[in-house]
Amino acid sequence: MNKYINKLIVMSAITMTGIMGMTSCTDYLDKAPESDYxxxxxxxxxxxxxxxxxxxxxxxxxxxxxxxxxxTC
Structure with missing residues (x-):
């Protein structure tokens, strides 16, 4: 039972790391400049x-x- 829980935790961590690694923040970072200068x-x-x-x-x-x-800033 203990091995099953450890394996579940490790697999969950690997899965979450994979999911987070596949997403990107390019849409978040690609913003228009706030000024015209x-x-x-x-x-x-x-x-x-x-x-x-x-x-x-x-x-x-x-x-x-x-x-x-x-x-005033």
């Missing part, structure tokens, strides 16, 4: 770089005693 757009010229950098300042948290102060 290309990765080199901020570095095309100084104006673009400055504009993208100024937008990053909104992500810096405001440290003060005011409870309503915080970051």
């Amino acid at each position: 290309q990765e080199n757009d901020p570095y095309k010229n100084f104006k673009n770089f400055q504009g993208f950098t100024e937008e990053l300042y909104n992500c810096i948290p405001v440290v003060s005693n005011n409870k309503d102060a915080g970051h």
Whole structure:
């Protein structure tokens, strides 16, 4: 009886490993980009770089005693 249970556990583990190995996550990973910007757009010229950098300042948290102060990102 004990050998039967051990064999059942091993076969179940092998079956589950096989099933999980046959599925893929390519559909999950193939998503459209969330923005229309290309990765080199901020570095095309100084104006673009400055504009993208100024937008990053909104992500810096405001440290003060005011409870309503915080970051917007």
